[in-house]
Amino acid sequence: MKTIFKLLLSLSFLGIIGAAQAQIAVVVSAKSPATALNKEQAAALFLGKSTQLPGAGSPILVDQGEASDLRKNFYSKVADKTPSQVKAIWARLVFSGKAAPPKEAPSTAEVKKLIAASPDAVGYIEIEPSRYHTQISAL
Secondary structure, X not given: OOOOEEEXXXXXXXXXXXXXXXXXXXEEEOOOOOOOXXXXXXXXXXXXXXXXXXXXXXXXXXXXXXXXXXXXXXXXXXXXXXXXXXHHHHXXXXXXXXXXXXXXXXXXXXXXHHHHHXXXXXXXXXXXXXXXXXXXXXX
């Protein structure tokens, strides 16, 4: 099956079961002009500090569901923030009219669907490292 995503950034973290390794990847549509993203750029996008995806313009951010462990791990790894800190950051940005929060998807399958449908969408998913064969930027 042809891969419909480009991995922009891969983040390793310990999985829930023992010492098994899982990865979180920031992904865009294969049609996106974006080619790479570093940890700081991902944090800036998903914390509302930047409104530009390097090399691709204004992104449509897609977040995992609020109660998702994947979301908690993503923000912890990328921005060293807890879910409540992230929520407070976005509340301030929304209240001040500076930004709108990422679109929230109820599942990884929905994140994939939204990203595949728009070349401007950026999200993050949990992946199996050997499943994708595209560019991965090291941290």
